[in-house]
Amino acid sequence: MDLRFSDDDEAFRADLRAWLQTALADLAPQPDRDDWHARRVWDTDWQRRLFDAGYAGLNWPKEYGGQAAPPSQQLVFLEETTRARAPYVGVNFVGLLHAGPTIVAEGTAAQKEAHLPKILRGEEVWCQGFSEPGAGSDLASLRTRAVRDGDHYVVTGQKIWCSYGQIGDFGELLVRTDPDAPKHKGITWLMLPMDLPGIEVRPLKTVLGSSEFAELFLDEVRVPVECRVGEENDGWRVTNVTLAFERGTAFVSDLVDATRLVEDLAPYVTDPGHRRELGHIAADLDAIWALTKRNVTQSARGVAGRGPFMIKLAYSEVCQKMGELALKVLERDILTVDGEGPFVEERLRSLAFTIAAGTSQIQRNILGERVLGLPREPR
Amino acid sequence: MNFDLTDDQLALRDGIRSLVEGRFPMDRVRGGFDRSVHAELAEAGVFSLRADGFSWADAAVVYEELGRGLVPGPLVWCFGRERITTGYDASLAGSDLVEFLGLVDDVVVVDPRRSQGLVVPVEALEVGEQATWPLDPLTPVWRIQEHGVLGSPIDGSFADLWDQGALLTAAYCVGMADRLAEMAVDYAQERQQFDRPIGSFQAVKHLCADMAVRAELARVATQAAACVLDDPTTGARDRSLSGAKVLAGEAAILNGRSATQVYGGMGFTWEVDVHLFLKRAWVFETQFGGADHHADALAATMPGGHS
Numbered sequence: 001m002d003l004r005f006s007d008d009d010e011a012f013r014a015d016l017r018a019w020l021q022t023a024l025a026d027l028a029p030q031p032d033r034d035d036w037h038a039r040r041v042w043d044t045d046w047q048r049r050l051f052d053a054g055y056a057g058l059n060w061p062k063e064y065g066g067q068a069a070p071p072s073q074q075l076v077f078l079e080e081t082t083r084a085r086a087p088y089v090g091v092n093f094v095g096l097l098h099a100g101p102t103i104v105a106e107g108t109a110a111q112k113e114a115h116l117p118k119i120l121r122g123e124e125v126w127c128q129g130f131s132e133p134g135a136g137s138d139l140a141s142l143r144t145r146a147v148r149d150g151d152h153y154v155v156t157g158q159k160i161w162c163s164y165g166q167i168g169d170f171g172e173l174l175v176r177t178d179p180d181a182p183k184h185k186g187i188t189w190l191m192l193p194m195d196l197p198g199i200e201v202r203p204l205k206t207v208l209g210s211s212e213f214a215e216l217f218l219d220e221v222r223v224p225v226e227c228r229v230g231e232e233n234d235g236w237r238v239t240n241v242t243l244a245f246e247r248g249t250a251f252v253s254d255l256v257d258a259t260r261l262v263e264d265l266a267p268y269v270t271d272p273g274h275r276r277e278l279g280h281i282a283a284d285l286d287a288i289w290a291l292t293k294r295n296v297t298q299s300a301r302g303v304a305g306r307g308p309f310m311i312k313l314a315y316s317e318v319c320q321k322m323g324e325l326a327l328k329v330l331e332r333d334i335l336t337v338d339g340e341g342p343f344v345e346e347r348l349r350s351l352a353f354t355i356a357a358g359t360s361q362i363q364r365n366i367l368g369e370r371v372l373g374l375p376r377e378p379r
Numbered sequence: 380m381n382f383d384l385t386d387d388q389l390a391l392r393d394g395i396r397s398l399v400e401g402r403f404p405m406d407r408v409r410g411g412f413d414r415s416v417h418a419e420l421a422e423a424g425v426f427s428l429r430a431d432g433f434s435w436a437d438a439a440v441v442y443e444e445l446g447r448g449l450v451p452g453p454l455v456w457c458f459g460r461e462r463i464t465t466g467y468d469a470s471l472a473g474s475d476l477v478e479f480l481g482l483v484d485d486v487v488v489v490d491p492r493r494s495q496g497l498v499v500p501v502e503a504l505e506v507g508e509q510a511t512w513p514l515d516p517l518t519p520v521w522r523i524q525e526h527g528v529l530g531s532p533i534d535g536s537f538a539d540l541w542d543q544g545a546l547l548t549a550a551y552c553v554g555m556a557d558r559l560a561e562m563a564v565d566y567a568q569e570r571q572q573f574d575r576p577i578g579s580f581q582a583v584k585h586l587c588a589d590m591a592v593r594a595e596l597a598r599v600a601t602q603a604a605a606c607v608l609d610d611p612t613t614g615a616r617d618r619s620l621s622g623a624k625v626l627a628g629e630a631a632i633l634n635g636r637s638a639t640q641v642y643g644g645m646g647f648t649w650e651v652d653v654h655l656f657l658k659r660a661w662v663f664e665t666q667f668g669g670a671d672h673h674a675d676a677l678a679a680t681m682p683g684g685h686s
Contacts, residue, residue, distance in 0.1 A: 266684070282681060283621070283626055287597070288596065291599045293599075294383060296382075297382045314592055361585070364581070367592070
């Protein structure tokens with residue numbers, strides 16, 4: 001065990017630190033949260049600058065514009081961008097951390113060529129179409145139908161919680177291609193070009209009053225067969241590649257945000273009892289960061305550890321504690337969301353953390369059954 | 380950056396684990412601490428790890444295994460010392476109880492408020508009565524009459540003594556927390572109610588999942604703190620040590636409570652080992668600063684704090 005970074009990694013850190021100092025100096029102010037066009041421009045501009053400087057797709061293959069850098073440099077990147085308060089993925093979230101990695105793992109050469117470089121350059125924004133009104137925790141019960149018609153799938157159904165649905169160029173879409181097969185066996189993973197006829201996107205207003213989520217209505221949308229990633233009816237396995245990734249490292253970005261937030265909150269925390277709670281929360285966040293280092297080390301060595309199954313559950317639960325502490329500390333300043341700092345808005349946002357990408361209850365089922373080997377509940 | 384056990388550390392872990400399993404089965408552990416326990420651990424090199432060139436990260440690996448096996452004794456105080464040693468925190472106002480006092484050669488009398496420590500031969504103390512009903516049956520306690528203590532100053536700095544004690548205590552607690560999670564999972568697999576293993580019910584499964592997460596977070600926090608002790612340039616020493624002690628102490632206590640719950644009525648019996656782990660965890664909470672102390676200390680290192 002050794003937390004020291006190699007000379008190469010430290011050189012990477014020094015270069016990055018210098019680059020960030022210059023790059024952040026002339027960064028435009030962050031646009032209004034409801035101005036989706038401006039947010040897309042702002043986030044994709046930053047992504048383009050990362051790409052030009054050689055910091056995009058650190059863990060993606062070189063032939064598609066990535067850096068194939070060692071995992072330790074991804075950690076250095078996260079540490080330094082956090083410290084410098086650089087923008088994080090923003091509207092590029094699904095492309096960089098969800099759909100992109102799925103295409104890296106499961107896509108054909110043509111699919112990789114068509115999408116990965118564009119995602120890394122900030123030229124292609126992705127949204128997600130997994131959940132349905134009737135398929136949440138039981139995602140595999142999804143009912144959006146895709147019927148093969150020559151070189152196309154004809155897709156009809158409804159999706160909900162589509163992250164970045166308003167501005168996505170492509171959607172990662174799960175559809176049912178075999179309604180007679182057992183529910184996990186009849187699902188296919190499609191890339192959905194969002195400009196096809198028959199797609200209606202309706203923004204979904206959340207507890208924040210607005211959001212990055214949308215509902216997606218699909219009415220006989222003709223999706224070319226070459227948009228299929230993986231085999232027909234093998235989409236559940238393809239999805240699990242993505243979900244495993246999501247549980248593993250995708251949430252590092254949220255952890256980074258939480259770490260920033262707790263440091264920002266600290267100066268407001270004066271009551272001794274609240275300071276003590278702050279200490280507990282920081283201890284949890286530090287440990288989750290240490291677990292991330294453990295996961296990165298193990299994945300670099302090809303070891304399948306328990307950590308990736310624990311990160312999301314642990315961070316989302318501590319975020320709830322932090323949100324409640326912020327509200328107690330701010331007292332009557334919480335009566336306006338946009339008052340003192342980002343804390344009230346972040347408290348509202350964090351209500352979703354223990355729900356999205358598998359509720360805490362589902363996470364505990366997965367941990368109990370797949371990691372601890374406890375028997376499944378009869379279902 | 381290689382934040383996982385090295386091959387040498389895996390070998391060290393396996394070696395100490397087989398020693399603990401071979402020499403300290405639960406029927407012997409239930410017999411409590413005596414000179415033979417100390418002699419066998421000393422012979423295995425447990426207390427002289429640092430002198431023998433091992434790192435604090437190695438020591439954390441070893442003490443975690445001692446905790447898994449619930450090996451009894453003042454093992455943290457004995458670390459780095461040849462004579463059998465216990466410790467007494469003179470800042471704990473009103474308490475005159477000292478663990479293992481009648482079984483040791485030396486007592487380290489510390490006062491964290493004044494950052495002081497003295498090594499006192501037990502003959503120099505007036506040892507009072509042994510308590511008849513100790514909380515932890517494997518941690519016997521004696522009363523002490525603290526008059527005119529004569530001793531020699533501890534070797535090294537008080538801060539080092541305190542931090543190293545917190546680290547090794549945390550590591551031992553991680554081992555207990557991990558073992559408790561295993562015991563609960565095993566029991567949840569075998570215990571049948573309503574015609575099925577109780578571990579198939581989400582209410583029980585989720586208790587087990589939370590136990591595993593607590594143990595794992597406490598482990599990585601403790602190992603990270605050990606790495607920082609080994610190389611202070613890799614992190615914030617006070618912050619990481621306090622975080623480790625908070626999480627490990629709470630993981631041991633909360634996993635003790637959850638394991639008791641999973642075992643149900645059997646968990647309330649003397650026969651099942653769970654209570655021995657839980658009681659030890661409560662004892663450790665009184666040593667080298669409890670969760671409140673360390674949560675406050677950690678917060679003091681953050682913006683707006685007064686460290």
